[in-house]
Amino acid sequence: MKVTFKIWRQDSPDSKGELKTYETDGLTEDMSFLEALDHLNEKLVLKNEKVVAFEYDCREGICGQCGVFINGRAHGPHDHMTTCQLHMRSFKDGDTITVEPWQAGAFPIVKDLVVDRTAFDRIVEQGAYITAKTGTAPEANSIPVPKEVSDAAMDMAACIGCGACVATCKNASAALFTSAKINHLNKLPQGKAEQHTRLLDMTKQMEVEGFGSCTFTAACEVECPAEISISSIAEMNARYVKAKIFG
Amino acid sequence: MKLDSKVPEGRLEDKWRNYQFKSHLINPANKKKLNVIVVGSGLSGAGAAATLAELGYDVQCFCYQDSARRAHSVAAQGGINAAKNYQHDGDSVWRMFYDTLKGGDFRSREANTYRLAELSAPLIDHFTQQGVPFAREYGGVLVNRSFGGVQVQRTFYARGQTGQQLVVAAYSQLYKMIKAKKVEMLPRHEVLDIVIIDGKAKGVIARELSTGKIKRFVADAIVLATGGYSRVFRLSTLAIGCNGSAIWKAHKRGAYFAAPSFTQIHPTALPQTSESQSKLTLMSESLRNDGRIWVPKKKGDDRPAKDIPEDERDYYLERKYPSFGNLAPRDISSRAAKERIDAGHGVGQLKNAVYLDFKHAIERFGRETIEDRYGNLFTMYRKITGIDAYKEPMKISPAAHFSMGGLWVDYELMTTIPGLYAIGECNYSDHGANRLGANSLLQTSIDGYFILPNTINNYLEGELKAKRPEIDHQEFSKVEAEVKDQIQSLLDINGSRTVDDFHRELGKVMWQECAMSRNKKGLEKAITQIKSIKEDFWKDVKVTGSSDEMNTELEKALRLADFIELAILMCTDALQRDESCGAHFREEYQSEEGEAVRNDEDYAYVSAWEYNAGEFKLHKEELKFEFVKPTVRSYK
């Protein structure tokens, strides 16, 4: 199988980038999309060129490190899938595939397809935890949590922090990510004590980082590999009103 | 050097308590003056960094990924064990200890293994408090399931992403301490060497991956929490960046490496389908709770699974190991699969797989229950293979998965270099020659949260009086120069083969000779082959780009250079052990039925290798079994 890659190349955060074209031969349908990029990189090395920098680690859809725009869609042509889970069987022989990095002011480009997502970590830093020290825990079954509550918290906790929601949003809003983090803990009895400050501090950090506001276009939920639903944002907003009153 | 395991006095039940009574304490005002480097942000690293910071130490925590949350602990699907006896099925600390010791084929220290079981229950309390959404019953209490190698239900889980949920909790706790300004997080920093001053670990040299800058860091103690090194096989269930570099460099600087060849081959990964494949995805072992493993009775049977009638299927695990059946331990299940595949009963494109079938479970419990238990695993399977496993059986195959081996550590988790600790998967501690499913998240978390924070003070107390070396100490300059030289030499070679090409070659040799089944001739051949790969690599590898920029190709080359050397030690270790135990199966030592034959008379020790300028020297930590009598490990 042969495809034409058009890939964003940019040497460093401050340099100017451009799309470069690479005819790539010798691919198979079984290859994952990232393996196709590996294959291209090996060819580039042998031609004495610099490899394309792109992100990955687990290559099984759970670490959240991979993520690029493929033909204009975050994580490629399928819904709810990470870039590393995409396989070449989703493309046809002869296709042209444009590959670009996440684009959002709060995610500056590091190199080629690699962006800096530490803004997410700083949102977490503001309160996506339960303030309790190691060694202070009560017996686990002493806090019963109804299955529905625990399952609902799990739905939210499934976020892998990939940033596709931000990248795909025309406002570059981090509302889906932030709401998932907040709702996970605020739903649980263990998270109740800090629910209001958590919500206020984390949403404030979202603004500090320069993420846009959510206008409910729902573009994010289509791409989210963890299938976090946009109702998570509505829930966060409802809790926000409560936090403002009681917080 | 004589290896001192520092196991405390007393009955097994009292050892950890006795240790804590006697260990030195440091008052909070003094803790502030001490600084600890933690390399790694997985469950062990993040847990240790957060807890040490809570206790008052200043901490710097490193990871090579862009965020601490991505450490490969996230990939653990199945669950985490604890002797809570919530199911009222006769579980206890003692039983868990015994299962683990036996599961490891009596090649671990009794005292460590007991402590693992002892601290398991409080760990579940801890994670529950931190907001981990473990699976629950309708009444609100926690659920358990069983895992391979045991007959009780003691595994806790969070849907199919237990590891991810535990990491999120640990990473959040870490960020809580970053906010408190007690931890400095250094993501995208790869530690490339360790600095030893006057015989003690005092610093690291790291490369900032986004800029290529080489940096020095000084500390009063160093903790390595860098995870497993099974990427030495190239194809494995590990993340692409997982490496052995930090522990290998520590080894070269004096830390003994224990049982390097003990590698767990997981029975249920997705089979390899092509040469260009970069990893093998794991399908959680928990699937074996409800899935049944089989191959066609007829060799080379090409019919689709659904056309093969019941009486023409060989449920070989149920047949060979009736009391454990599909839940036989990993080493045994992997070997049984290999045996069937080698005998010509393999299925799938490359005939390198066996079936894992849910037909009976779906008939019995209904699709909804199966979906509730394993929904995301089935989804993952479909995404990767395009196949709906509710309708036809999964195809699975063994894959390199976990390193039981690692840096030798004593009861305090300290390596043979004073002030250098190793925690989590990168040490050799509790699992012996084979790790039981769901015991690793446990070990890795307990090392970081509970053990290290209680043992490190014993050493640090002595460092209070010592002056911390300056960052321009000559030893720092020397090690930094060596790191820079290595990088430059790699870039200068400008040969004709890519890093991946060499890695594929190494992986094939290791998989062939040092994986599920080993023999003297093969291992000797492998050592020669790897030595020649090493020579070729340093003559003919090609790495483009420069050292002072983000250069992913250079990162790979540096990791591979270390893997190649580590591979030689792994084969040397496997060759040395003239017995079969756990995952280490030497073809020369098997019974008539093909089961492993252990030799306690001569091999009841942990091999601990000294680097010795590349002429590896063997030291032995004799294992004394005072509380249980080693038995033949049978799962029949």
Ligand SMILES: Cc1cc2nc3c(=O)[nH]c(=O)nc-3n(C[C@H](O)[C@H](O)[C@H](O)COP(=O)(O)OP(=O)(O)OC[C@H]3O[C@@H](n4cnc5c(N)ncnc54)[C@H](O)[C@@H]3O)c2cc1C
């Ligand atoms: C696919 C899979 C499924 C598993 N499922 C289970 C399960 O269900 N139950 C169970 O108990 N166990 C399971 N395990 C095993 C278990 O997950 C691991 O053993 C454990 O999580 C390892 O944790 P760790 O903290 O030691 O290492 P990791 O989580 O791998 O963390 C390593 C850290 O070290 C950093 N690092 C590495 N090298 C360097 C360097 N040179 N410089 C700087 N930083 C570095 C990395 O960035 C990372 O932060 C599974 C393993 C795999 C691969």
Ligand code: SF4
């Ligand atoms: S909410 Fe979804 S898309 Fe956004 S970071 Fe989390 S997993 Fe990725």
Ligand code: FES
């Ligand atoms: S590489 Fe981990 S989610 Fe894609």
